[in-house]
Amino acid sequence: MPNHGTGHTSSDGGQQQTAGLAFLGCGYAADFYGATLPNYPQLTLKGASDIDGERARTFAGEFGGQAYQGLETVLADPEVTIVANLTPVSQHYAVTKAALLAGKHVYSEKPLAPTLEQATELVELAKERGLLLSSAPATVFSQSAQTLFKAVHDGLIGTPRLAHANLDMGALAFMPYTEWRSRRGVPWPYWDEVPNGCVMEHAGYQLSWLITMFGPVVRMAGHTALLLGHEWPELTEIAPDVSFGFLEFANGAVCRISIGWVAPADMTLTVVGDQGSLSVKDVWQASSPVLLQRRIKENGKTNGYLAEPQQLPFVTPPARHRYDDTHDLTVGAGIADMAQTILTGGQPFLSADFSLHILDVSLRLAEGRGITETVPLVHTDDIKLTRGQTTALGHRS
Numbered sequence: 001m002p003n004h005g006t007g008h009t010s011s012d013g014g015q016q017q018t019a020g021l022a023f024l025g026c027g028y029a030a031d032f033y034g035a036t037l038p039n040y041p042q043l044t045l046k047g048a049s050d051i052d053g054e055r056a057r058t059f060a061g062e063f064g065g066q067a068y069q070g071l072e073t074v075l076a077d078p079e080v081t082i083v084a085n086l087t088p089v090s091q092h093y094a095v096t097k098a099a100l101l102a103g104k105h106v107y108s109e110k111p112l113a114p115t116l117e118q119a120t121e122l123v124e125l126a127k128e129r130g131l132l133l134s135s136a137p138a139t140v141f142s143q144s145a146q147t148l149f150k151a152v153h154d155g156l157i158g159t160p161r162l163a164h165a166n167l168d169m170g171a172l173a174f175m176p177y178t179e180w181r182s183r184r185g186v187p188w189p190y191w192d193e194v195p196n197g198c199v200m201e202h203a204g205y206q207l208s209w210l211i212t213m214f215g216p217v218v219r220m221a222g223h224t225a226l227l228l229g230h231e232w233p234e235l236t237e238i239a240p241d242v243s244f245g246f247l248e249f250a251n252g253a254v255c256r257i258s259i260g261w262v263a264p265a266d267m268t269l270t271v272v273g274d275q276g277s278l279s280v281k282d283v284w285q286a287s288s289p290v291l292l293q294r295r296i297k298e299n300g301k302t303n304g305y306l307a308e309p310q311q312l313p314f315v316t317p318p319a320r321h322r323y324d325d326t327h328d329l330t331v332g333a334g335i336a337d338m339a340q341t342i343l344t345g346g347q348p349f350l351s352a353d354f355s356l357h358i359l360d361v362s363l364r365l366a367e368g369r370g371i372t373e374t375v376p377l378v379h380t381d382d383i384k385l386t387r388g389q390t391t392a393l394g395h396r397s
């Protein structure tokens with residue numbers, strides 16, 4: 001078993017070994033972490049740092065630990081074993097690299113880095129130094145995910161063949177996003193999210209589950225479009241707002257994936273096998289029901305072949321501390337898993353290579369890498385754009 005270093009004995013003098021944790025970046029997402037940290041006794045919060053000192057102070061005031069005077073102070077603290085990088089995406093590479101060079105294990109918010117080259121460099125650096133590096137999301141640890149994975153693994157739907165995965169969060173441009181605030185009142189940073197784009201922000205929520213169930217993506221194509229870019233005239237850079245992908249996995253299963261912020265909200269995941277289907281209504285909710293529909297024999301002129309949905313009992317208990325928000329992302333679970341690895345050995349579930357693969361596939365989707373062919377119109381007179389207009393035919397008696 002690789003040894004990734006030691007944790008610290010808890011300050012109450014008990015036998016429980018814990019790993020010291022510090023947050024870098026105390027913005028909107030930091031409140032998700034702070035509020036749910038008590039779920040994970042293997043973590044001791046040492047404090048937080050932010051280039052905006054007031055944010056570090058309010059974070060420490062609300063959730064504990066000290067407000068560090070800058071990155072160097074955090075990295076110089078021997079009690080800090082794990083650094084959680086919650087800075088904006090543009091800072092991920094520099095902050096993670098500095099932390100690794102200082103000998104800290106790093107858990108990064110997604111994406112691991114803005115480019116594959118940068119992320120690969122970070123993964124290699126971590127490996128060279130015997131350090132752990134993981135990236136969010138950590139929703140694979142949720143009750144729903146664990147229950148779905150076990151059901152697929154146990155063969156409840158036979159061989160899984162196909163998945164339909166959606167991370168359409170609704171039409172962002174038409175939502176009151178300027179009013180969104182975290183518990184401490186930090187505004188939701190749409191000026192970062194919109195240029196980063198729906199894929200880089202959200203693909204990992206579906207990809208991490210799919211890759212866990214089916215293995216790595218081996219072939220794929222992606223297509224993107226920007227439909228509502230004009231709704232953000234103040235932003236100079238805007239990423240595509242819809243993305244469709246076709247993914248083929250190592251086990252032979254295929255997936256149609258849709259990620260965007262134009263269509264009405266749909267965060268479902270459906271896995272179809274020879275013997276039935278499994279579905280989760282909302283992968284952003286840690287306790288979204290997992291429904292099984294077994295294949296049955298029907299008779300007569302029907303397209304039915306599935307039994308009524310049956311809700312599966314969750315295979316893990318619910319988290320005790322939840323953050324009251326529109327979604328429940330199990331954020332601290334990945335850091336806790338990293339801490340467990342540091343304290344007891346082995347590999348974290350969200351390994352560096354797993355995180356790197358998710359970034360690779362996300363980038364391919366975000367860049368719309370796939371074959372798009374122009375369809376030449378040979379008989380333009382016959383196919384007019386007005387073809388969709390109502391015809392009088394249907395009304396004739």
Ligand SMILES: NC(=O)c1ccc[n+]([C@@H]2O[C@H](COP(=O)([O-])OP(=O)(O)OC[C@H]3O[C@@H](n4cnc5c(N)ncnc54)[C@H](O)[C@@H]3O)[C@@H](O)[C@H]2O)c1
Nearest residue numbers: 025026027028029030050051052086087088091109110189
């Ligand atoms: N906003 C969300 O709903 C959400 C949800 C899950 C994950 N995330 C992810 O969390 C990360 C942070 O997003 P956010 O929404 O909290 O952004 P944010 O802008 O609200 O917070 C980022 C914080 O980092 C600080 N910062 C910037 N550069 C820094 C540096 N070099 N060192 C230390 N601090 C620095 C900023 O002052 C700010 O307080 C991103 O990777 C994002 O993808 C966001």
